Amino acid sequence: MSASHEYDAIVVGGGHNGLTNGAYLAKAGLKTLVLERRHLVGGAAITEELYPGFAFTTFSYALSLIRPVIVHELELVKHGFNPIYMPTTFAPMENGDYLLLGADRDENLREIMRHSPRDADAMDRFDHDLTRVLQLLRPLFDRPPPNIFGKSPEDAQDISWLLGHLGSAEPKVIHDAVRLITGSITDFLDDYFESEIIKGHLAAGSTTGTKVGPMSAGSGLVFLMMAMGEHDGNLGSWSFHKGGNGGFAQVLARAARSYGAEIRLEAPVDHVLTRDGRAVGVVLTDGTEFHADIVVSSLDPRRTFTELVDPRELPTELVDSINRFQFNGTSAKVNFALDGPPLYPALGDRTDQYGGFISIGPSIEYLERAYDASKYGWYSERPYIDGCIQSFLDPDMAPPGKHVMSCFVQYAPYHLKGSDWDSERDRFGDVVQATLESFFPGFSDLVLHREVVTPLDIERVTGLSEGNIYAGDFLLPQMYFFRPAPGWAQYRTPIDGYYQCGSGTHPGGCVMGAPARLASQAILKDRSRG
Amino acid sequence: MVLTTPFHPRLAELNTAELWGHWSGHLSATQYTTAPKHEYFGVRNAVGLFDASPLYKYAISGRDAERLLGGIFARDIRTCRPGRAQYTLWCDDRGFVLEDGVVFRRSANDFLLTAAEPNLSFLQNQTGSLDVTIDEVSRQFAVLAVQGKRARAALASLVPEVEELRYFGHAPTKIAGTAVTVSRTGFSGDLGFELMVPADDALAVFDAVWDAGLGHQMRPFGDIALDILRIEAGLPLIGREFTSSRYAFNDHDRFTPDELGLGWLLKGIEDETRPYVGRRALLAERAARASRWSTVGIVVDWAAYDALYYDAGLLPPKDGPAAAWETMLYDESGARAGYATSYVYSPLLQAHIGIARVRPELAAAGTRVAVEQTVNHAYTIVPATVTTLPFFNPERKTSMT
Numbered sequence: 001m002s003a004s005h006e007y008d009a010i011v012v013g014g015g016h017n018g019l020t021n022g023a024y025l026a027k028a029g030l031k032t033l034v035l036e037r038r039h040l041v042g043g044a045a046i047t048e049e050l051y052p053g054f055a056f057t058t059f060s061y062a063l064s065l066i067r068p069v070i071v072h073e074l075e076l077v078k079h080g081f082n083p084i085y086m087p088t089t090f091a092p093m094e095n096g097d098y099l100l101l102g103a104d105r106d107e108n109l110r111e112i113m114r115h116s117p118r119d120a121d122a123m124d125r126f127d128h129d130l131t132r133v134l135q136l137l138r139p140l141f142d143r144p145p146p147n148i149f150g151k152s153p154e155d156a157q158d159i160s161w162l163l164g165h166l167g168s169a170e171p172k173v174i175h176d177a178v179r180l181i182t183g184s185i186t187d188f189l190d191d192y193f194e195s196e197i198i199k200g201h202l203a204a205g206s207t208t209g210t211k212v213g214p215m216s217a218g219s220g221l222v223f224l225m226m227a228m229g230e231h232d233g234n235l236g237s238w239s240f241h242k243g244g245n246g247g248f249a250q251v252l253a254r255a256a257r258s259y260g261a262e263i264r265l266e267a268p269v270d271h272v273l274t275r276d277g278r279a280v281g282v283v284l285t286d287g288t289e290f291h292a293d294i295v296v297s298s299l300d301p302r303r304t305f306t307e308l309v310d311p312r313e314l315p316t317e318l319v320d321s322i323n324r325f326q327f328n329g330t331s332a333k334v335n336f337a338l339d340g341p342p343l344y345p346a347l348g349d350r351t352d353q354y355g356g357f358i359s360i361g362p363s364i365e366y367l368e369r370a371y372d373a374s375k376y377g378w379y380s381e382r383p384y385i386d387g388c389i390q391s392f393l394d395p396d397m398a399p400p401g402k403h404v405m406s407c408f409v410q411y412a413p414y415h416l417k418g419s420d421w422d423s424e425r426d427r428f429g430d431v432v433q434a435t436l437e438s439f440f441p442g443f444s445d446l447v448l449h450r451e452v453v454t455p456l457d458i459e460r461v462t463g464l465s466e467g468n469i470y471a472g473d474f475l476l477p478q479m480y481f482f483r484p485a486p487g488w489a490q491y492r493t494p495i496d497g498y499y500q501c502g503s504g505t506h507p508g509g510c511v512m513g514a515p516a517r518l519a520s521q522a523i524l525k526d527r528s529r530g
Numbered sequence: 531m532v533l534t535t536p537f538h539p540r541l542a543e544l545n546t547a548e549l550w551g552h553w554s555g556h557l558s559a560t561q562y563t564t565a566p567k568h569e570y571f572g573v574r575n576a577v578g579l580f581d582a583s584p585l586y587k588y589a590i591s592g593r594d595a596e597r598l599l600g601g602i603f604a605r606d607i608r609t610c611r612p613g614r615a616q617y618t619l620w621c622d623d624r625g626f627v628l629e630d631g632v633v634f635r636r637s638a639n640d641f642l643l644t645a646a647e648p649n650l651s652f653l654q655n656q657t658g659s660l661d662v663t664i665d666e667v668s669r670q671f672a673v674l675a676v677q678g679k680r681a682r683a684a685l686a687s688l689v690p691e692v693e694e695l696r697y698f699g700h701a702p703t704k705i706a707g708t709a710v711t712v713s714r715t716g717f718s719g720d721l722g723f724e725l726m727v728p729a730d731d732a733l734a735v736f737d738a739v740w741d742a743g744l745g746h747q748m749r750p751f752g753d754i755a756l757d758i759l760r761i762e763a764g765l766p767l768i769g770r771e772f773t774s775s776r777y778a779f780n781d782h783d784r785f786t787p788d789e790l791g792l793g794w795l796l797k798g799i800e801d802e803t804r805p806y807v808g809r810r811a812l813l814a815e816r817a818a819r820a821s822r823w824s825t826v827g828i829v830v831d832w833a834a835y836d837a838l839y840y841d842a843g844l845l846p847p848k849d850g851p852a853a854a855w856e857t858m859l860y861d862e863s864g865a866r867a868g869y870a871t872s873y874v875y876s877p878l879l880q881a882h883i884g885i886a887r888v889r890p891e892l893a894a895a896g897t898r899v900a901v902e903q904t905v906n907h908a909y910t911i912v913p914a915t916v917t918t919l920p921f922f923n924p925e926r927k928t929s930m931t
Binding site for chain 2: 106118132
């Protein structure tokens, strides 16, 4: 074995968490190798020229949850961190009207009053109450979950920190948090609003990536997760990274390399090497071995615990937990190269409404009906679409005057009843395009190229099991103390030296980086103890 | 898209400075000319027009309207007879101010509330089983404030009712054939009236008022001039002197009426027959003398202010809009005394003045404090004296002649 195959740490997977973890470990002085199966880094955060001149964010398409502490600790600004904040969100309605919100609070109130005068001051109260909940939860995203099953003095300290933190909050804030975490977003919004479009617009993010409808218990939790991000101290604000989320992955890769991490592409790991219950390295599918005392999996829990290692080396209870961990991929992407901007009849030639999310989900009922199909193993015939025409803010992504449009679509359940995604891919694309056509007449005439990405495609290309974009559903029994399994939420595994750093660990998915950062802290703490 | 008010076509012609700000989603003139101080002088010496149309307006009517408002407002609405208006405020259950506004009583069961912020669902959520209807009528009416020394003289021929209107009285009238409500109210601390005009007829009314003002040196004034006027008048502004307790993140940004110097609105708080939101907390605050702040005026020692700059080889700045930030105050020992929420040069007092919050033991008129000031890019202090508010309160504001 050549010396060049010896490392202090090996990270399996070059997605945003793998890169982040590798960067932290390298920064701490570890000789670190990041192994990526594909020809490019980023995992699900990639940008590809799938049609000449058009940069597609094939999967992940917007940025919000990346923890500010990571931006600073990894000096990402130096490496090209460049989020472009979204100036607007636009929600078309089925009657031809719309809700267009921007950066100015007073103008937003005017726009809301157009739909319901009553909802104007309700929006102020809702925003404030939500912000209070986000403030409460924010510190939990920068710390590992306490091990509530642990008995060590350190565990007791962590638990006591959590109780103290929650105990210092006002009762209403705690109650709002519990209502959101356990309840439906519909119930929460009904306390404030009457307008269908305002509720639909706010609820649209409450089901992202998860098999729940806005009326389901659990949609409040997804809503909270989608609101947890921040830019410049504005909680819940979103951006497009320059060059798409693939552009952001490149920033992370540059940061990792600057600290000395080595990134190998087209290096698919077959399994983790263990000896006497300890991780000692990895083997690629071509038999090449790399050795390190620290091996970190950024893959999802199913792959981390049942594919990269032999489940027979693990406690039965953990394997059982992982086997019942729910993926339920339910989202798809349909991306378009467009010959020009889509037009919305009520706004004439205007295009300033396309600065951010274009949310096709005009009411709770629309969203819930879209969800219904997925319960019975089929995709929505009139889906919820979160559209983004990134080329309006980042003209480098398409030729002048032309546009690239990313459409995140729900519901598209991984398991179809009576068919399969290879058979349904084109028809599904047609359903999405027809829905867009109904809101933007003439849309289809603009389409130069269409890329349909089903949950099966997400799984095949990125390795995310069942195409679940979070590496595991955002369901309460799979969060915080329990992500990915009770007793194993502190980034360690039963195999010494084998760690997990992916979105299947706390705080979870989205381009957040927090799991990788917290994992690196656990790894370095263990290492310093020898 | 920012909106314009019904008076905008005329005011845009008059706005030679072309400077506009935003107020509740509407264009609102920052200043009309290159010298907002002259717009200020226009009010104090002649008559000025201010477009207050972006205010939120609610029509509150029904058998239980008085009961509803009596249970919300800290000031006793029962003492407001038809044809009268009240400056009022409302609190949360801890006695912290939510907002202020002016309520017009049009008849026994018919009120109109103007406020700076939207309140429809807040008000509706308080109604319970009461027989009361609340309608949002913000966009139905434009509001033209006619303020200043010659306001009555300018309007007299057009609106004879102004001769009979008492301070905070209102009356129906007709201008250019349009039904208008004229009230003796305003935010300038001077003699003045406000015209509430159906939005569709706003321009005809404006033209008639403008014609009536010919010979009286009538001119429009913008936000900068208004700010100087209202600070001289000691009138609190939401967003400056206080923010709504509902949106505060902690109690540092919550204030009681007593702390805001608005304790006079609580007249009759001992009356057990009118329970209202926050009353018990406000009584407890008084009983325990628990107010954290007193709101006072401060007048800067002009000679010291001038010396500070002249000694540094500079000219003492006495122009410009009110400070956009809180200005820190210190007591004679150098300890923190509080802060000015509004701080501006007053041409009438020939000194810098401020609406300030100080520790209650420093509230007596004549107490010496020091104001933080930056000279030559370094912090220094300038002495000031605590005074009562308002700074300017001319007899004409309330007199009948």
